[in-house]
Amino acid sequence: MLHKNISNYNIILASGSPRRQQFFKDLGLDFSIELKPVDEVYPPRLHHFEISDYLAQLKALPFKDKLKPKDILITSDTIVWHNQIALGKPKTPEEAFQMLKSLSNTTHEVITSVCFTTVDFEKTVNSVTKVTFKALTDNEINYYITTYKPFDKAGGYGIQEWIGYIGVTKLEGSYFNVMGLPTDVVYRVLNDIVS
Numbered sequence: 001m002l003h004k005n006i007s008n009y010n011i012i013l014a015s016g017s018p019r020r021q022q023f024f025k026d027l028g029l030d031f032s033i034e035l036k037p038v039d040e041v042y043p044p045r046l047h048h049f050e051i052s053d054y055l056a057q058l059k060a061l062p063f064k065d066k067l068k069p070k071d072i073l074i075t076s077d078t079i080v081w082h083n084q085i086a087l088g089k090p091k092t093p094e095e096a097f098q099m100l101k102s103l104s105n106t107t108h109e110v111i112t113s114v115c116f117t118t119v120d121f122e123k124t125v126n127s128v129t130k131v132t133f134k135a136l137t138d139n140e141i142n143y144y145i146t147t148y149k150p151f152d153k154a155g156g157y158g159i160q161e162w163i164g165y166i167g168v169t170k171l172e173g174s175y176f177n178v179m180g181l182p183t184d185v186v187y188r189v190l191n192d193i194v195s
Contacts, residue, residue: 002187005194010068014059014075023181036062049126051086052077052113057124060117072193073117078180080155082108090156096145099156105135110178116189125189127182129173131159136167
């Protein structure tokens with residue numbers, strides 16, 4: 001069991017995401033939250049999981065000189081991959097509308113990369129989930145954006161919110177990955193690190 005072995009370690013979650021923080025609580029893990037600003041820019045040559053891998057590793061960089069021997073730093077990044085383009089977080093209602101309109105009646109991929117950093121090593125893993133939306137009407141999209149303001153979410157939506165209830169018709173892979181953290185992968189890697 002993870003809980004017995006991990007009690008000697010100090011888990012640092014470098015994420016301001018309330019969803020990721022809640023996942024760690026729900027996994028029963030003791031952890032601290034530390035945030036350092038990072039300019040989330042990646043080289044244009046990167047594609048698919050290379051982007052989220054790169055950004056998860058980038059978020060670990062400011063911490064590396066300060067880690068202690070029993071620290072496990074966890075950083076992560078989620079992107080929506082659709083039509084060979086990475087969709088990040090929309091900045092405006094118009095951008096959110098365009099994103100959701102492009103996802104309507106199609107299948108896209110949600111990719112989350114998680115980077116585990118200690119003083120001795122760094123390991124990055126990722127998880128890919130395929131999400132299919134029904135044909136969304138403009139009214140449905142506008143209602144969702146106005147009511148839920150999904151500007152902190154990659155692709156402009158949260159699967160756990162109203163749009164997920166009414167719009168998602170098929171899911172292949174981890175549901176929690178779409179919410180921002182592949183909890184099964186995190187549990188497995190942490191087990192590997194501390195056992």
